Each structure stands twice: as C-alpha cells, then as structure tokens.
Amino acid sequence: MTCAGRSASSSCGVCSPSSGPLQTTRCRLPAADYALLKAKGPYKRPIFVPHEPDPKAIPTAHPPTWSKVRWAVKLPEFPVPERLAKALNVVDRQRSEAQIRAQFLPGDFNAETYSSFLSTLLHIEEYQQSVNLARYNLSSVPLHQERTGRYRLYIRGLTEGKPSLLVGDKLLVCKYAEQIWHEAIVHEVRFQEVILYINSTFKLRSSGDLIDVRFQLNRMPWRRRQQAVTLNVNQPRFLFPTAQDTSTLHRPTAADIDAFDFGDESLIDNQEQKTIVAAIANAPPASVPFVVFGPPGTGKTVTLVEAALQILWNDPTARLLMCAPTNDAADLLAFKMMDLGPSHLFRLNAIWRPIKSTLQVILKEFCLINGNRVYAIPEVEALKKFRVIVTTCVSAAVPYSLGISRGWFTHVFLDEAGQCSEPDSMIPLKLIAGPETNVVLAGDIKQLGPVIHSSIGRDLGLRSSYMERLSSRPIYDLETYRGITIMKLIKHFRSHPAIISYSNRRFYANELLPCGDPAITHSMLRSVVLDGLNPEFPIVFHGIAGRDEQEEGSPSYFNIAEASLVAQYCDELISDRKVPITAKDIGVISPYTAQCRKIRALLDRSSVRMEGLKVGTTEEFQGQERRVIILSTARSNPAHAIGDMHRRLGFVGDAQRFNVAITRARALLIVVGDPGVLTLDPVWKEFLAYVQSNGGWRGKGLHRNNLNSDDEDTAQDAVRQETKELIERIQSLNFGNANGWAVPNPDNLGPEPDEEAYDDRPMTMDD
Template structure:
C-alpha cells in the first residue's frame, strides 16, 4: 500500500524513504509539520475521495490546504510532542478514477516522530547494527593437535552424541509426543538433551574469531593469552578446563592443523590457554589465528548418565510417586536451635517437622516457597534438625549454582559444627574462593575422595558436581537425605544427577525447595523447550502429579507439599499484583515495617520534574548491579529498576512462541517485580505491555491508585477501531490486504516509547 499507483504521486517534506517519513523533534511542546504533496501525473481524472490519520493519539492532528482543480493537494500533519519517545501514525489516502465502474485504491504513508533525551543520544549506537550471520558450513580436512589440560580435568564417561542422532530427528516424533513416564524416561531425555546440544553448538559459533593474535603469558611462558571480548559477561561462557581450537589464519592447504588449547585461567577480557609443545615451538608474536569455541560437554554427559541410572536404580516412586507406599508417621518435636522466627511461622515449622518425620517417603517432599518466604532458611533448618534427630543421617545439599551452594554453606555453619560440613567444588571454580576439596600440594581442586566424603555429616555441592560423587564410588543409600534448593531452576536431568546412583529409592528422602511460578532453567533449543526439557522436576510434579496438587477443599496434602505464605521482603503495594496473579492471594506481608516503608516519603518519588536530576547522579554509584532477570532470581534489593526492553510489536509473537522477554512470560514478570523490598521502578512501553493481560492488570492497578504519570495512552486508537473504520470505506479490502495494513501499522506502533510513572507509596513505574 505504500507505493505510488494509478498515476498518483505523493511526496513529503521531510522526504519519505520506503513509505515511511521519519524525523527527529529537538524540543518538546513545539509544533512540527509534515507536508504531503499529492500530484496526479496520470492521464485520467482522479478523485481524492478520503484521507485520514489512523492509529492516532493526541500528539498530532492534521488539516488540508485546498488548491485549484488540476494542480495538486497538500495535506499537513502537525506533531506536538509532550514526551520523549517514538510516536508513529499512519496516513491513509483513498482515490477513485473518474470512470464508470472504477475500483477505488489507497496509498499509505507511515509517519514516525522521535524525541530523545540527551542521555539517550549519548548512549545511542556509534555504528550501524550488523546482525550476525552464520557462515555456511564447509567441511575441512584437519589434523587435531591436543593441548595441555589443567590438572584433574579428564573424565571417563562415554560420548553420547552421535551423527545418527542429528540426522534422523524425524524418526523420533512419536517419542516426543508421548507423555513422560518411566518406560520412556531415559530415551526421551537423551533425545531432548541432544536437541539442546545441537542448538548450543549452533549458538556458540557466533563467538568464533578470525585473525586474532595471542601473546605469551609473562608469569608462565607455557601459556598463551587470547583476548576474548565479553568473556567476563559469559558471552561466550568459558570456564577453567574448557577447550578452544585454533588454526593459523594463513593455513589454507588441507589438511589444516588445528591446535586444542585448554583454559587455565579466565580473566576480565582474556583467557590463558595451554597448548601442545608443537604450537609453542612455532609460535611467534603477532602470529594470527582463527579461533573456534567449543562446548563443555561435561554437564550434558552427567545428565545423560543420570537418566540411565534413574532407570537402573528403579526410581519410579521418587520421580513418578503414587503415594501407595507412604505410611502415617507422628510429627516429631523439633530440637532447640531453630531460627527464632521459625517458631512463629507455622508453615516453615510444619515443613521442617514433615521432613524430619519423612512423611512423604519414598515420594519427595516439596517446599513451595513464593518470593521472600524463606525457602532457603527452611531448608537449612530442616538439614539442621535432621542431623540432630538422626545421628546416622548423611545429607547431600544441592543447588543449581555455586552462589546458592555458598549461601547454604554459610547459613548451615550458624548452628552446625563447620567440621561436619564438606563443600565440594568443581575444578572450574576460582581457586581464590572458599573451598574444602583444594589440595595445597597439587595447587588444584581434587575429585572428592570416597573415604573422606563419607565421613562428613553434610556435603554441599552443585547438582552437576554431585555427579563426581557417583563417579567417586559413593554407594547408593549412603545419603539418607538429598535436599535441592532452588529446584525450579534446573532441568530435570540436572536435578536427577544428585539423586540417581546416590539416593535409595525406598529408604531415602528427597526434598525439593523452589517456586514453579518463578523462572525455570535457561535453555536454547525451541524444540527442547516445546517438548518439556524446560520443565523442572519440581514443576512437573506440581503440574502433573495429583499428590502435589490442591484437593477439593483448596488445600495441599501437607505430607507432600508445604506452601510458605509469609513474605518477609516486600511492601504490600509491590506484592499485590503478583500475589493475586500467581499465589491465589494467599501471601501475607511480614516484611519489617521500617524497611519496607523506607521510600514511602521519598521526596523525588511524586515530583517528576526533580526525578531526572536524581537519576543523573546514579552513574557515580558503586553499589549498583546491572543484570538480567535470571541473574536476580533468588536475590533482593531495596530498590529495583526494571527495563522491560521489548518495545517492538514485531517480536511479540516470537516472545509468545518461545516464552522469552516480558510479554507472555509470566514467570519473568513475577521474578522482576518481586525482587524489590521498598521501591520498584519499571521502564517500558505501555501500548505494547497492555497487549499482555498480566501487564495490563499491573498497569491498570497503578493507574487506579494514582501512581501513573507520563504519556496518556488512553487516547491511542486501537486496532479494533481501525478495522471498524476500514469497513466503512469504499475500498473492499480482502483479509490479506487488511492484515498487511495492520502489520504495517504495528511496525510503526512498535517503536512508540512513552514516559509514565506509577506511584503506590513505594511503587514507581517509569516508561
């Protein structure tokens, strides 16, 4: 619709490009005029029967200047911007030839006005964006020369991924379509893990480097130092013990020699690599190399092994519990030493009692902990009480990340003898960290020794590193209890690493703590996500197993599930919408009153004019952390500022399909809003966000509570109104034309950024 036609030519000032008129506005609240000049250059008489602005808001209006017949028409559109951002509209012109039976036609021009703050200009791109393009794969005959790995890196597990698995994906559709059960447990997860690995291999290619130089490390001449921009931000993710492959850029004659270098140390923007003597002997300064990053398959290999061991050790009553073998047991009295407020928290107290009693065995006991309700403290106290109640108990405490494990360790040491706790680190861990399995004589982490490990009451490790306990020969049943904190953040095979081969299927007790309403594991493959790999064991049980669902009277069976209800983190205004949307309005506000109301009377909160100067000084702050929502899960801050990022309607469908971004991802919304204790500030596009019912509820709540300021999105013309107006026109638009017209509009609408603030005592929303 944007092309000139029928002899009609439409030009504009400013000049349009590709049917779109774009211009920048230097100052707010001053008019800016766009002129459309319409000329009939054809041989037939043409009537301009109709023209209008569509998808409008109060930022602009238009009027017509009439010229004598036979010359031209000029239409002016006037913009007056009151806010910074991108403001689109669509100009629609309808024409009809002056001939009997002629069919009307239309021409469309998109208009987009932009007003940027000085800070936005300063932070703008310095060069045109160049999307990454994956080069076509070309088989190359190579000779691989292995390098020197760090100590204690090798593993004897077999390689699972085969070329057949990649080539014959069509033959496994039946397996993917079947519900998960014990009969297909290992086969299905093998396949899903392969699908995820294939995507990981594709994704890591974007980090490959060409014509890079390396330098010899001054501290150790046997190591070469390679600069890797972004490595500190895990782009790419490189850990000690990983390997990279390099070849000389000048080598073009096949077979090409490829040298494998093992990572000995990761620094801010570089890695130190150990290569074979063959490369070191020919290495000279400024020699250029092509660099290929590789996957660390160790976690994947452990997951493959774990699902096989789950079948081998018959863990059906743990992974698919029926409840048939659950016996009625009395509730024990807890020993002294519990956290003070645990005694005043009935849900936490009951959870610890149930775990100590083993009320769910052999089925897992789930601690369903919404944000700020004290999941980790409940787990820590349960471990403490189990160790006191049963002198013969041996406990494995796991979490997906080292930081979560470190937190478990720190809190366990408050009421337990530190000599009873053994913290097992992987060899990729920074040697400067606190550790237990560090060998001073070898200057490296060592695999956990069976005899040493079995002496300790509590062993703390990540789920992946728990696989080393299986490899080290720890017998099945040695651990009477396995606790998994933040269990909702791990894929099921990763969680099973800490269970299969370690926990006795009949006598052991598995405890999973987490929140299925918060973010789950991070995956790359859309196929793996679609077919369930993104579902944690904790969430699968709560979704698909009746033992872990509410009964007819609206309560969980407390033998299997304890839902924590007291929120010790957030102000009630911050908690209100997540509580209603995700937790059936059951959460109770128990945050410290002084803490949660710290910013209720903040002088800058209701005064928009003074808000920007306050923010401008934030560049000097030292205690400011910037990261993704995933990085903040499990954490809290007095003040949280959230950028919703997505400002483009073009990507909303992709967000929905792949469950990414904020739109249509309720878990990301939930985590983002529930990190704040006192003040929450959200940055986003209200027009786009309101298309999602979750965000619409949140924004409407803030507007209702008079916590909204900025762009008035209530006057933005909706798509349904546009369709109604199109129906009244003379043009008979078919469905495809109508769809394309709406799509062209949304491409412009997608960039509408506006400014709004929502104030609910301690709740701020800025867009």
C-alpha cells in the same frame, strides 16, 4: 533523537510537565546519551550455515594446577548421535521437530521410556548450545606468545560472557590458512584475554601471527546428565509417584510440631515453616519427595536449612547431600549451615571454578583448595567423613564417580528446584539416592524455570522442571495433600504490601501475608521519585515511547530512550537527600543483554557513585532482592514483542519472567516501558491497570478504556479475546495446527527462532 523520535534534548511530547516536579527532565534524551549508545552499525541476521563437526586436533594436557582425581566409575562420552545431529542441522525447524518426534522419541513418557526420552532431549539441547558457542568462533586473529607453550589471546566480548570461558576449557586453534588443529587449554581468564597452553608441536613464526579459533563446549556436565538419566534405575516413587506411595505418610499434628526445639527463633510464629520441618524430619525412609512451595520472600531456604539441621540433631546416622542449580545458591546453603563446623560440613566445588566472590572466601575452610589456590576433590574416604555435603546439581555426580554407593546419603535436598531442568535434578536423585533415601525439593514453579536454548527441546518438554512436573501429579494437590507431600509458605517477608499485592493475586491465590519489616519496606515512601504521585504507593510506571533497536554483532535489543531514563532515575535516587540510599541498594533489570550493556555504559559515565549497582537480566536476579528495583522492558514495537512471545524472551507473553522481575523490590519498584506494547499481554495489562488505579502512573498514557478490564463494550471484548488467543497460540508454538489462523511472522522471523535468542540466554547453569 528523543524517546518519541524528536530532536535531541527536546521533550518527548508524551508527558505532562504538570504531572510532577521531575517530569520535565525525565522525558528528555540528552544528545550525549544518544551519541554514546547509538548502534555501532546495522545488525545483519546471519545466514543459516550448516554446523560443522569439530575437526580432529592434537591434544594438550590439562592445567598443571589441577589436583589429580582417582575416579572409581568411568564416565562414558555420550556423543550426540550422528543421525540426530543431521536431523537438527537444517534450516527448517518444524520439519526437524517432526522428524525427531517420529524417529527418535518414544510414543509415551513413562518409567520404561524415561531414560531414552530425556537422553534424546539432552542431546538436542547440547547440540544447540554447541551451535550457539560456534557463533563466537574467530578467524584471522592475532595470538601472542608469552613463553614456550604459553599464549595470550584477546577475545572481544569476554567480559560479558560472550563467550563464557573458565579455566580448563578447550579451544581449537589453527594457524591461519593451515589445516592442522591443536587443542588449547585455558589456564587463566583475564579481563578481555585468556592465557592458553598449547602442546609443543604448535609453533608460531612470530608473536602476533594470525590464527583461527573454534570454541568448545565443556562436555563434562552433559556427560554427567546423560550418565544420570540413562542409569537403569528408575524408582517410581521419584519419577511417577501415586497415592499408594503415600500410605505411610500423615499430616503433622500439633504434638508432632511441638516435639521439636527449633534452632531458628524466626520459625516460632510461622506455622507453615514448622509444619514443613516436622513433615520432612519425621518422614519414614523411602517416602515420596516432599515439595516446599516457596513464593518470593517467604523464607524457603531458611526452612530447608532448619529441616536439615533437625534431621542431623535427631538422627546421628543421617548423612545429607544438599544441592542447588547454581554455585551462588549452593554457597548460600553452605553459609547458612556453617555452625556445623568444617569437620561436619563440606562445600564441594568443581575444580574449574574460579575463587572470586566474598562468600567463597568466607567458606574457604569448608572446601579443599590445593597449593595452587585451586579447588580440589577429596579422596572418597575423606569425603565420606562429612555429614553434610553441599554442591551444585551437576557436581552431585562426583560422590558417585568416586565410588560412594547409592543410598549412602539418607537425605537429598534440592533448593531452587524450579530452576533445575529434569536431567539436572536426576543427577542427585538417580546417582545418589538409594531405595530408602528421602528427597526434598524447594522452589517456586511460578518463577523462572530452566534456561533452555533449543526451541525444539523446549517444545518437547525440557522447559518444565522436575519439580513442576511432579507438582502437577494428583498427590501434590495442595488442597488434599497440604502438609503430607507438599506445603506452601505464605508469610512474605520481603516487600511492601503494594509491591507483592499483584503477584499475590495473580500467581499465589492471594494467600501471601505481608510480614516485612516496615522500617525497610516503607522506607522509600518519602523518595523524590514519588513526587506528584500517590505517596503511599511505592510503584511507579513511567510510560515512554522509545524505539527498540539492534546493532552489529548481536541480535539482542536495546532502547536508548529507556536506558537514558533509567540512568536518570538512578542519579535521582542516589542524590535524594530525603531518603539517602547507596548504589548497592538499587538493582536494574532488563530481559535483554544489549539493554543491560547500554544502561551500564551510562552509569559508568555518571558523576554519581554507582559502585555496587547491579544491572542484569531477569535470570541473574532470580533469588535476589534490592531495596529499589528498576525494570526496563525495552520493547516499543508490537511486532517485535510478538516475536518475543514466539521465542519466550522479554517480559511480554512470559508470566514467569514478569513475576520474577516485579517481586525483587523491597521498598520501591519503578517500571519503564511502552504501555502500548505491554498491554498486548493480559498479565501486563492487568498490572498496569493496578498501577494506574493506585496513582503510580507518569509519562505516556493510554485511554482508560484500554486498561479497564470491566469494559462491557462488545467490540473491546472481542479484541481482547482475539489478542489473548493469539498470544496463547504463539506461546504454544503450535503453528502446524492453528485451525485456520494466519499467525504473523513478525520481525521477518525465519523458521529457526533459536537464531535470534542465543544472546539473551545464559550459556549454561554454572557448575
């Protein structure tokens, strides 16, 4: 098999050997690659089985390595209501959504209905994630006893986060063919095994006896979200601000800006960054949230940190809570503020978070770690001594639960706010911010938003971040309120001008100004990868006609021809003597976890050193950059691509995912895909026309008219308009009111799109 369905090791037939010296090798699929990556067995779509509630189980104590915490505020359980669970536990998704709209959601979304509305959406998403986790339940698997109460369980897929387990997570175990369930607590996570502690009433006849296993969702984050959204404190200036709330604000003047002594010298020539710092630092208490709109590579986090430092230097009474949706982003915030010293800065971690990254080791003196080398939570009086606390959005509930009153912190900063679901954003805003606390949001609503698993939850509004909803209100209009309530950063420091050019025009009103260091951004122009192409244009689109497949055990898609081609590009880049780079300089992105697995398998087999080369999904790369980025789009079946639009997976039909993917590269962007499928999407079609017109195309091509957006042929215009309308209708998922349209049911999609999506979305934002 080859990328065009020919015999192994033969040419794919879509590329001209004369189009470049490396062309003849890149379009072959070696037999060894096919043998390594071929499907293990056919994928069988699971039959819908009603989700069963968890059985009662004999409890087991938490890990003894955890330090005890004295909570001052009780955290309620907030179980998913039985009636709502019953409405969700059906195969007909449309009927379920209609019932929820009619029976569980208020008719309007306003300050009075805010809590009940978001609480219901949270229950819907929690229920779906429980269903997804249950897909990994095990039946009749061996459990090995190491000593009394301590057991070892092998879990296939653990290394890939399928399922994702942390110390302290609960499993339910039952001896095979019996009905007595016991809680098992994860005490250690190894490569493909977990060490479990189970109460003394659980006994095996012999090590290796068979058991059934049910994985349990960690409900602590869900309970904290519910605690926040249901708290009977809904400040209008946060939730639904109006022009009246801006009466005390003004755009910073030149004198306002000149009054600051900027600690970061890189801000001296950046008017937008200085304006943001002045606006945030000078804002009177009880202001509306200030929004920092930070497109890729514009120094958003640097600006946020400078604003925080200016507040601390100019106001000795200021106390800051700085949050981010993920631990990595929170670690980066803390790292950039380390000069404050461990007496002023504290990095608050969840007690179940493992210590494994380099940045975590660097930040050790800014954390509390007990004698068991496990994160711990300080006593409330100790925590109140710090001027700055950095944590994740979910762990921002800890100060409130310890008894720190709302309003203790004068400022709340939320970085990467575009990735936060609204309930996650409400944890620091509703539990921490008081009547005079000022809030700052920084992010980019043109990139990926929150990861939401429930298609019903997405349809009902959970897919939009708090920052996105706020930015749509009139007082955040950039033309009118620039510098008052919102500011857009426009100096772009990451990429070669050609790499950022298309996103700049499409998503950022062509306002971004490339300011990157040419020693980096132009460093790949002599690469062998550009041989035969425009040597001044560091974007390559390699057209290839592969086949997207699934295999036993996962609904995620992979494309062997593309994976093989990506691996060959990696080999060539690392072996390139003209432009020497290392594996750490390269990132490979695909929207499908199965494709990522296949690419890793090929790279692991390579004779070239690949240590440090990251392969991951788009979500894993948001906020990151590499000197070289290779994208594998994986899709070669138009019907499958339309299915992706339905589920908001992949690159086709999802402009935010597309934008993230093509803006990670600093000096070279390589895209591997099937142009016949990608051009179904108007955004991709326009991007491919941009690449072709600049001489960056190789491999399978399309007739120029297929990419010519100026084609005046009436028939072409009609087809283009019809395709656009079809995509819009699929994206809106408004199938019940399609005005006579017969929307296709690609890939034999059933009524529940979540069924096919769970394997390509992270389980949760980490905490």
